[in-house]
Amino acid sequence: MAVPAAKMSQREPAPAPSDVTVTPVQSPRDRDAFVLFPYELYRDDPNFVPPLLMERKDFLDPRKNPWFQFGKAALFLARRGGQVVGRIAGVNDPRYNEFHGTRLGAFGMFECADDVRVARALFEAAATWCGAQGFGRMIGPMNFSTNYECSVLVEGFDAPPVVMMAYNPRYYPALYEACGFKKAKDLWAWELSSSVAPPEKVARIAEKVRQREGVVVRAVNMKDFESEVRRVKEIYNSAWEKNWGFVPMTDAEFDHMARELKQLVVPKLLLLAEVKGEPVAFSMTLPDANPALKAAGGRLTRFGLPIGLVKLLLAARRIKRLRLITLGIKEGYRRRGLDAILYLDTLKAARELGYTGGEISWTLEDNHLVNRAIESMGGRKYKTYRIYERAI
Amino acid sequence: MADIFDKCASWKDYKIAKATGLYPYFRAIQAIHGSTEVEIEGRRVVMAGSNNYLGLASDPRVKEAALSALKRFGTTCSGSRLLNGTLELHEELEARLARFLNREAAVVVSTGFQTNLAAMSALLGRHDVVFSDRANHASLVDGIRLSFGEERKYRHNDMENLESLLAAAKPNAGKLIASDGVFSMEGDLCNLPKIVELAQKYGARVLVDDAHGLGVLGAHGRGTSEYFGLEAQTDVVMGTFSKSFASLGGVLAGPFEVINYIKHKARPIIFSASITPASVASALEALEIVESEPQRRSRLLDIAEKMHNGFRAMGFDTGVSVTPVVPVLIGDQVKCFRFWKALFETGVFANPVIPPAVEPGHALIRTSYMATHTDEQLDRVLDAFERVGRKMGIIPHARPSTYVPVKVARPGSFVRANQASQRWAKTSAGLAAEQGFSLGQLTKLSSREMANKLFDAVETLTWRAANLQPEDLKRLSKTPLRLWERRGEIPGLLLEKGANLFIKNGKQPEA
Numbered sequence: 001m002a003v004p005a006a007k008m009s010q011r012e013p014a015p016a017p018s019d020v021t022v023t024p025v026q027s028p029r030d031r032d033a034f035v036l037f038p039y040e041l042y043r044d045d046p047n048f049v050p051p052l053l054m055e056r057k058d059f060l061d062p063r064k065n066p067w068f069q070f071g072k073a074a075l076f077l078a079r080r081g082g083q084v085v086g087r088i089a090g091v092n093d094p095r096y097n098e099f100h101g102t103r104l105g106a107f108g109m110f111e112c113a114d115d116v117r118v119a120r121a122l123f124e125a126a127a128t129w130c131g132a133q134g135f136g137r138m139i140g141p142m143n144f145s146t147n148y149e150c151s152v153l154v155e156g157f158d159a160p161p162v163v164m165m166a167y168n169p170r171y172y173p174a175l176y177e178a179c180g181f182k183k184a185k186d187l188w189a190w191e192l193s194s195s196v197a198p199p200e201k202v203a204r205i206a207e208k209v210r211q212r213e214g215v216v217v218r219a220v221n222m223k224d225f226e227s228e229v230r231r232v233k234e235i236y237n238s239a240w241e242k243n244w245g246f247v248p249m250t251d252a253e254f255d256h257m258a259r260e261l262k263q264l265v266v267p268k269l270l271l272l273a274e275v276k277g278e279p280v281a282f283s284m285t286l287p288d289a290n291p292a293l294k295a296a297g298g299r300l301t302r303f304g305l306p307i308g309l310v311k312l313l314l315a316a317r318r319i320k321r322l323r324l325i326t327l328g329i330k331e332g333y334r335r336r337g338l339d340a341i342l343y344l345d346t347l348k349a350a351r352e353l354g355y356t357g358g359e360i361s362w363t364l365e366d367n368h369l370v371n372r373a374i375e376s377m378g379g380r381k382y383k384t385y386r387i388y389e390r391a392i
Numbered sequence: 393m394a395d396i397f398d399k400c401a402s403w404k405d406y407k408i409a410k411a412t413g414l415y416p417y418f419r420a421i422q423a424i425h426g427s428t429e430v431e432i433e434g435r436r437v438v439m440a441g442s443n444n445y446l447g448l449a450s451d452p453r454v455k456e457a458a459l460s461a462l463k464r465f466g467t468t469c470s471g472s473r474l475l476n477g478t479l480e481l482h483e484e485l486e487a488r489l490a491r492f493l494n495r496e497a498a499v500v501v502s503t504g505f506q507t508n509l510a511a512m513s514a515l516l517g518r519h520d521v522v523f524s525d526r527a528n529h530a531s532l533v534d535g536i537r538l539s540f541g542e543e544r545k546y547r548h549n550d551m552e553n554l555e556s557l558l559a560a561a562k563p564n565a566g567k568l569i570a571s572d573g574v575f576s577m578e579g580d581l582c583n584l585p586k587i588v589e590l591a592q593k594y595g596a597r598v599l600v601d602d603a604h605g606l607g608v609l610g611a612h613g614r615g616t617s618e619y620f621g622l623e624a625q626t627d628v629v630m631g632t633f634s635k636s637f638a639s640l641g642g643v644l645a646g647p648f649e650v651i652n653y654i655k656h657k658a659r660p661i662i663f664s665a666s667i668t669p670a671s672v673a674s675a676l677e678a679l680e681i682v683e684s685e686p687q688r689r690s691r692l693l694d695i696a697e698k699m700h701n702g703f704r705a706m707g708f709d710t711g712v713s714v715t716p717v718v719p720v721l722i723g724d725q726v727k728c729f730r731f732w733k734a735l736f737e738t739g740v741f742a743n744p745v746i747p748p749a750v751e752p753g754h755a756l757i758r759t760s761y762m763a764t765h766t767d768e769q770l771d772r773v774l775d776a777f778e779r780v781g782r783k784m785g786i787i788p789h790a791r792p793s794t795y796v797p798v799k800v801a802r803p804g805s806f807v808r809a810n811q812a813s814q815r816w817a818k819t820s821a822g823l824a825a826e827q828g829f830s831l832g833q834l835t836k837l838s839s840r841e842m843a844n845k846l847f848d849a850v851e852t853l854t855w856r857a858a859n860l861q862p863e864d865l866k867r868l869s870k871t872p873l874r875l876w877e878r879r880g881e882i883p884g885l886l887l888e889k890g891a892n893l894f895i896k897n898g899k900q901p902e903a
């Protein structure tokens with residue numbers, strides 16, 4: 001358990017961040033250092049999954065990442081004696097604030113050596129930047145919103161992260177709390193094995209609903225990708241509307257995301273539920289590409305040869321796990337058991353395709369309806385992620 | 393047993409640069425056209441990289457003076473100033489320079505480089521301390537190495553750093569603050585007012601190397617100290633004839649005893665042949681013109697302002713410079729070489745400056761101008777930079793809507809450095825002197841680094857290719873892609889790869 005911030009600061013007078021300097025990322029070299037830092041930090045961590053370097057670079061490139069069409073981010077690097085020891089981004093998401101009617105700053109891309117002084121200096125930089133944007137509080141980590149990777153892993157460090165979930169060293173929660181952060185919300189991840197048969201009762205109810213409501217579940221038609229994306233987008237943005245932390249995606253963001261995921265998806269695991277021909281619910285389950293990414297080691301090529309690419313493709317054929325990443329139901333169709341139908345059909349498809357199990361993530365800790373449903377399906381909560389908040 | 397020649401044989405950088413066609417050094421000039429245009433490899437280009445600031449190197453009066461001295465005194469003096477190598481002409485030049493610079497005495501030395509070696513080695517004794525700007529010229533640095541004095545380097549123009557070093561030094565040690573007046577790579581001035589103030593506070597002497605300031609700065613061309621109105625407080629001024637003075641040689645001017653001492657003690661003076669008669673006469677005639685034609689200086693500063701602002705209007709960064717030394721920031725060093733090559737092919741000669749002369753990632757093209765450049769030539773230079781800069785993606789395709797204009801160091805303006813780019817100054821103070829220059833620049837461009845650059849390019853292309861989707865291909869056929877616009881850079885990278893392979897196989901490609 002981490003020591004609460006208040007106690008910590010009483011015992012330990014804030015040490016001067018003397019030898020740590022935090023500077024904004026300015027040159028292309030700084031930017032490279034920013035992107036490369038995690039590879040160094042996690043060098044000896046067996047659970048770390050190195051992202052593809054190019055993907056990370058594109059993510060931070062305002063010309064390539066559509067989030068930058070409305071959002072602003074300022075990148076900072078912490079150095080000690082010339083060595084990079086941490087990084088952070090100040091995040092200004094005007095769409096979040098517009099949607100929720102808040103004045104909330106954010107931070108993200110936080111990576112830090114195990115040293116409170118470095119963490120403090122980094123958070124100070126982000127806080128100062130957020131302050132200058134006119135915010136009084138900040139929330140995070142958001143990279144750069146809940147539509148992307150976000151939150152800190154606080155429990156369940158023994159398993160590697162699944163695709164597009166955050167991962168971090170064990171000491172991060174303590175760093176946050178020592179720097180005055182309090183929990184804003186917990187996010188949960190659930191483990192599910194496809195060999196466990198769903199309870200008889202659930203299956204029976206689901207079948208009944210299917211009959212009664214005339215629910216038709218079908219896989220997404222990849223040949224008609226663009227119009228399918230449009231249907232899904234509509235469900236997505238209306239399904240999450242009332243959720244904590246949610247920001248609707250812009251068209252550009254959604255298309256970009258769809259494009260990226262297109263490489264990854266198994267069409268049989270993208271399910272649309274229609275009632276009387278109207279698409280009303282959607283679930284997306286992805287193969288957990290992380291073992292393949294890990295095999296590539298961050299690059300598609302080495303010494304000019306497609307070594308990473310080959311390793312990635314080979315490892316991709318051995319993927320055995322899945323992540324159920326979104327399941328959304330339009331307003332007016334909830335509490336009718338549509339979720340159970342989608343779960344069951346996904347499970348069935350997964351078993352047929354030879355997947356052994358996977359993760360359902362993430363769910364909000366207080367979304368009792370969903371959490372209870374997952375539990376009733378045989379899911380086991382195995383990881384907790386946290387989003388923190390503090391005054392600037 | 394190691395052979396001292398081993399390092400020469402195993403030094404690959406030259407071969408790589410040569411094989412890639414990016415080697416920019418020792419380019420032989422075949423003909424000159426009034427010194428603002430030259431012919432290299434049969435191509436006539438605008439010379440935007442010369443230190444002939446006032447354009448006097450081809451002035452008929454200067455040439456005539458050189459010729460007549462040559463006829464009277466022959467081609468060389470064949471000996472040291474101390475012994476058989478002093479002509480009346482040398483003494484006349486020294487007297488004229490002393491008068492020009494308002495000093496008791498002056499001594500002329502065979503080159504500017506030797507002048508600094510002479511001053512430092514003779515002045516700095518065992519218990520003396522010299523405070524030297526990190527961006528000082530190599531000749532000052534080497535002069536200090538030649539001396540027995542202790543060296544304290546301060547961060548480029550960082551007066552707090554200088555003061556803390558002064559305060560930390562033994563109070564009774566002899567102290568000298570040595571700084572370039574105008575820094576040769578980045579074109580900013582030293583903070584002479586503060587240097588002088590600190591010198592007085594801590595009992596130090598001040599020496600200013602004004603190689604790029606004499607003839608250029610101040611109402612009368614007496615350089616940085618005249619510009620700041622601090623001639624009396626600057627103890628010793630060093631200058632060179634190889635820039636504004638249309639010749640070859642250097643000068644040291646100051647109190648009589650000091651100059652006289654150096655003249656008799658400095659080995660770089662005593663053991664080297666004196667300046668040739670023709671060079672002395674050229675410098676004398678140039679001095680005459682420096683004094684009588686102030687319009688050359690104002691024209692030069694007008695040009696400097698035009699070029700700084702011309703570059704900035706396009707989106708280039710000219711750093712901290714406020715002088716006719718106009719560096720154009722490029723960034724990556726391979727890019728800098730490619731930029732240099734493209735410039736040359738577009739008809740402009742300028743100088744590429746890469747690490748360690750500047751900080752990594754701050755490679756630049758150093759341009760410098762002459763009072764005799766015509767507006768048409770200058771526009772050609774600007775145009776070439778704009779075209780190459782856009783093609784290589786260094787500046788945007790549309791001009792930025794605004795830019796902060798540069799105020800150049802005109803008499804009475806007292807600017808020292810361009811504030812808009814102060815940030816650049818802090819990070820990229822020229823380190824030339826400290827680490828050796830010339831071909832040493834290339835040593836940072838090791839074959840390993842080149843290979844890594846190539847591998848990164850392959851990674852990028854693979855990533856882009858892996859992300860291509862049918863709709864991209866459709867779009868590709870419609871609009872010209874950026875990659876296509878920038879195709880010019882690809883052969884360069886491939887060439888680098890090729891060069892590497894050649895070198896690995898021990899075969900040397902034909903250049």
Ligand SMILES: Cc1ncc(COP(=O)(O)O)c(C=O)c1O
Nearest residue numbers: 503504505529531576603632634
């Ligand atoms: C600042 C500075 N000092 C000294 C020198 C050396 O002068 P010279 O070329 O006469 O040897 C130069 C020029 O190369 C210079 O830029």
